[in-house]
Amino acid sequence: MASQLNSIIPAPTVERLVLYRRLLEGLAQGGTEYVHSHELAEKANNSAAQVRRDLMSIGYTGSPAKGYAVADLVKRIGRLFDKKGDQKAALVGVGKLGRAILGYFALRQPHPRIVAAFDSDKDKSQGDIAGCPCYPIEELINVIVREKISIGIITVPAQHAQQVADLMLLAGVRGLLNFAPTPLKVPAWAVVDHVDITTKLEKVAFFTELKAGKQPC
Amino acid sequence: MASQLNSIIPAPTVERLVLYRRLLEGLAQGGTEYVHSHELAEKANNSAAQVRRDLMSIGYTGSPAKGYAVADLVKRIGRLFDKKGDQKAALVGVGKLGRAILGYFALRQPHPRIVAAFDSDKDKSQGDIAGCPCYPIEELINVIVREKISIGIITVPAQHAQQVADLMLLAGVRGLLNFAPTPLKVPAWAVVDHVDITTKLEKVAFFTELKAGKQPC
DNA sequence: TAGTGTGAAATAGTTCACAGCC
């Protein structure tokens, strides 16, 4: 799906590291100084071996006696993600889903901050939503260039998704998170990830049915 | 992540089949009668070989001359997903995200219909949202049992997610779609899928940064 | 002696390659 990346860290590991960070931050606040792989695995529910391998893949090493130093590890993972100069994100499509995402992230202040939102509807593209300034779609290129935005979040209807993606890539965005229920075609130098809620729901329904019935078809 | 499933159809294939169905429905409306694997692959952007393998995995076979019969194939895939008796879904957590999802699905009328929403906040759990009746969380078990709901959608804050999941499973739900940024522990007979928007965003940001670092644009 | 780091095996999933068919 996502294009080939010549990284040392495999994609699923990256996802888990984000989770570990969250869990470790919780532990750190609770005053825990050290964790063992199996404790972290328990919380993340996967295997201890996998936790060890994941941490190893970022070059972090624990001690058999104490385990992994929580605070230090948080810093280490943080250094991986919150790289030089914070990345900025823009969201296109201030519909229901777009608004929800803006509101959701406004609270959490995630790493790539959403600093601009766009919509083709003039009524929606005015003022702030959850503290994020909204612009008409015509200003997309200007704003993206001016703010040096590198990540795009697409929450427009399926039929406009590709068009919006092309526009953002043209403006200099290099990573896209696509919520539209359609696949995007992007050049090899861009990164895309796809969150398709409808498909996920159907998938869960399918496997639920399957497990319940046991007999396929 | 998702628990072991003794199905003949691998999980990624299921996801792609859902997509194929959408694409094929579009084609059918456009009056197309037959497609070749590479045409479908083009739209879904993956390889023709994969499309063929996916379709083969549900026992559907095309002809070298014409390709795959669109209408027939839609029906075939539909039969897989829209099984005997439509499944019903319930959503817990009528916050921003929950509302957005309700609104989103209200339009599309997806296969597992969302027939109930719940919230612990009395103000939110009244009346309808996007045509879906809202109940206080106390009624969850009653309603789920009464309506024979088998799928649960969790859009509550992370700290309540596990609790809500347990409650729903207790009530008879067997599949969960979790939007809370925390992993859920569920028994082996249940199906879970996890949509973690924050993590996805951080992942995209990470790989974007990584790729950018590799070759100076 | 429980817990780590890591090579090796196992498993899951994708792409290749080619025979067969229309």
Place this chain on the structure above:
DNA sequence: GGCTGTGAACTATTTCACACTA
């Protein structure tokens, strides 16, 4: 001649197993 079906090769990822160490 281009397209399908399918075994085989290949890639990616997870799990296993075990030497090592504090």
